[in-house]
Amino acid sequence: MASGGQKKIPPPLRLKKRKDFLAAARGSRSHASAFVLQVGPRADEAAENHPPRFGLTITKKTVPSAARRNRIRRRLREALRQGAALSAAPGRDYVFVARENAIALPFARLMSEMSAALAAPVRERRAKVRPPST
RNA sequence: CCAGUCGGCCGGAUGGCCGCCGCCUUCGGGCGGAGGAAAGUCCGGGCUCCACGGAGAUACGGCGCCGGAUAACGUCCGGCGGGGGCGACCCCAGGGAAAGCGCCACAGAAAGCAAACCGCCUGCGCCCUCGGGCGCGGGCAAGGGUGAAAGGGUGCGGUAAGAGCGCACCGCGCGGGCGGCAACGUCAGCGGCAUGGCAAGCCCCGCCGGGAGCAAAACCGAAUAGGGGCGACACGAUCUGCGCUCGCGCAGGUCAUACCCGUCUCCGGGUCGUCGCCCGGGUUGGUUGCUAGAGGCGGUCGGCAACGACCGUCCCAGAGGAAUGGCCAUCACGUCCGGCUUCGGUCGGGCCUUACAGAACCCGGCUUACAGGCCGACUGGCGUU
Numbered sequence: 100m101a102s103g104g105q106k107k108i109p110p111p112l113r114l115k116k117r118k119d120f121l122a123a124a125r126g127s128r129s130h131a132s133a134f135v136l137q138v139g140p141r142a143d144e145a146a147e148n149h150p151p152r153f154g155l156t157i158t159k160k161t162v163p164s165a166a167r168r169n170r171i172r173r174r175l176r177e178a179l180r181q182g183a184a185l186s187a188a189p190g191r192d193y194v195f196v197a198r199e200n201a202i203a204l205p206f207a208r209l210m211s212e213m214s215a216a217l218a219a220p221v222r223e224r225r226a227k228v229r230p231p232s233t
Numbered sequence: 234c235c236a237g238u239c240g241g242c243c244g245g246a247u248g249g250c251c252g253c254c255g256c257c258u259u260c261g262g263g264c265g266g267a268g269g270a271a272a273g274u275c276c277g278g279g280c281u282c283c284a285c286g287g288a289g290a291u292a293c294g295g296c297g298c299c300g301g302a303u304a305a306c307g308u309c310c311g312g313c314g315g316g317g318g319c320g321a322c323c324c325c326a327g328g329g330a331a332a333g334c335g336c337c338a339c340a341g342a343a344a345g346c347a348a349a350c351c352g353c354c355u356g357c358g359c360c361c362u363c364g365g366g367c368g369c370g371g372g373c374a375a376g377g378g379u380g381a382a383a384g385g386g387u388g389c390g391g392u393a394a395g396a397g398c399g400c401a402c403c404g405c406g407c408g409g410g411c412g413g414c415a416a417c418g419u420c421a422g423c424g425g426c427a428u429g430g431c432a433a434g435c436c437c438c439g440c441c442g443g444g445a446g447c448a449a450a451a452c453c454g455a456a457u458a459g460g461g462g463c464g465a466c467a468c469g470a471u472c473u474g475c476g477c478u479c480g481c482g483c484a485g486g487u488c489a490u491a492c493c494c495g496u497c498u499c500c501g502g503g504u505c506g507u508c509g510c511c512c513g514g515g516u517u518g519g520u521u522g523c524u525a526g527a528g529g530c531g532g533u534c535g536g537c538a539a540c541g542a543c544c545g546u547c548c549c550a551g552a553g554g555a556a557u558g559g560c561c562a563u564c565a566c567g568u569c570c571g572g573c574u575u576c577g578g579u580c581g582g583g584c585c586u587u588a589c590a591g592a593a594c595c596c597g598g599c600u601u602a603c604a605g606g607c608c609g610a611c612u613g614g615c616g617u618u
Contacts, residue, residue, distance in 0.1 A: 114554080154554085165272090166591050170558090173253090177559045180252065205585065206559065 114154030123194040133201035136216045137194040151187035154194040171201045178210045186217035
């Protein structure tokens with residue numbers, strides 16, 4: 100739908116429901132210096148071809164100051180918007196759980212970390228919830 | 234110039250590219266978008282719902298010098314009293330201790346009612362080395378010592394030694410005059426001193442006080458389960474009455490059936506099928522509440538001031554798993570390193586440089602956090618004229 104013909108990135112779909120976050124937390128996870136990435140399949144079945152959805156978690160426990168929590172959330176969101184989200188696979192939910200370093204890490208490095216984490220092969224076969232045979 | 238006191242203010246700026254939220258739109262776009270504390274949630278209100286007949290009393294909680302300001306306050310302003318500082322100025326839980334109860338550690342002889350450990354003075358007796366000592370009795374509280382505090386303080390007189398015993402000053406108390414709205418101040422008089430402290434132990438007095446909070450609350454309203462109503466279909470046997478197209482229909486009654494519960498029989502209690510529509514209910518969700526207000530700015534007037542009155546002008550965030558961001562450039566500011574220096578500076582480079590901190594219904598305060606910087610008034614020194 101890029102009307103202007105520019106490389107317009109569609110706004111990534113945001114996760115809002117608690118149950119979506121819980122579902123993603125049951126999936127696989129990978130670690131980076133600024134965050135922990137949780138990946139899970141979408142809760143509803145009919146969504147194999149839907150674009151990926153993203154959620155952000157910044158807990159009061161890891162970042163006590165509200166101002167710093169806002170800064171981290173905006174940096175992560177902006178990095179997704181500027182292209183990190185393109186590495187994500189459709190039909191999946193991604194949740195970034197921020198760590199303290201997310202506020203100090205240079206923005207370019209933050210973006211590359213996020214792209215790398217999203218592009219990594221999802222090791223969902225090794226997930227704890229073992230699917231029934233076949 | 235140095236040291237200091239008080240009050241107020243700012244707390245990065247401009248531009249570019251890419252975004253986010255709201256409003257407007259002629260669909261091109263335009264406009265607006267965190268703070269002085271938005272924080273802690275400690276007081277006071279508005280607003281909403283709940284409870285409540287009025288008034289008083291009691292209990293509980295809060296407040297507490299006086300006057301004023303205010304919608305209100307535990308806030309603010311102006312005073313008073315006490316304490317600190319050379320001073321500008323700062324600090325004070327600052328009602329009542331002759332209403333009552335209680336407490337006053339340690340030390341000390343004694344901690345609230347007067348008393349006497351060491352002492353001071355003295356009468357009698359005894360001893361004596363003539364200085365005095367010992368015993369019994371009496372008069373004292375000056376001095377020593379303890380303590381936060383020892384029944385006014387200092388000085389003079391007085392005395393055997395002493396003592397408000399007398400006097401002066403200070404303090405205290407009493408009633409009075411004067412000043413002040415008042416807290417209180419002040420003046421002279423009288424009283425020889427009575428009433429130790431703690432109310433932040435209880436208490437007494439005066440004033441104030443329903444509860445919960447925008448996740449308040451109102452409205453619109455999927456699905457599912459359960460509830461009510463209406464309609465259609467389904468619905469055992471038998472009796473009575475009525476109708477008749479003679480097999481059924483309608484009305485009433487009786488007995489059953491199935492399931493559940495009480496351990497079982499007897500007995501007792503409860504529930505009765507399917508579909509559609511409507512009503513009620515109000516969960517996810519949506520809308521409202523939601524930002525024009527005890528509002529900001531400027532001025533005039535009143536007031537020592539807090540503040541008030543009037544006039545003009547402006548519209549200034551409204552998110553909702555929660556917008557206000559990311560990157561870059563230039564310039565301020567700070568700091569570090571190096572070069573030059575006529576010590577005023579100047580040039581180059583670095584900091585992955587912004588303090589504390591992010592609206593959540595809205596106001597008035599308080600408290601706490603804060604890199605760096607600016608302005609004003611005043612005080613005490615030093616220097617110059």
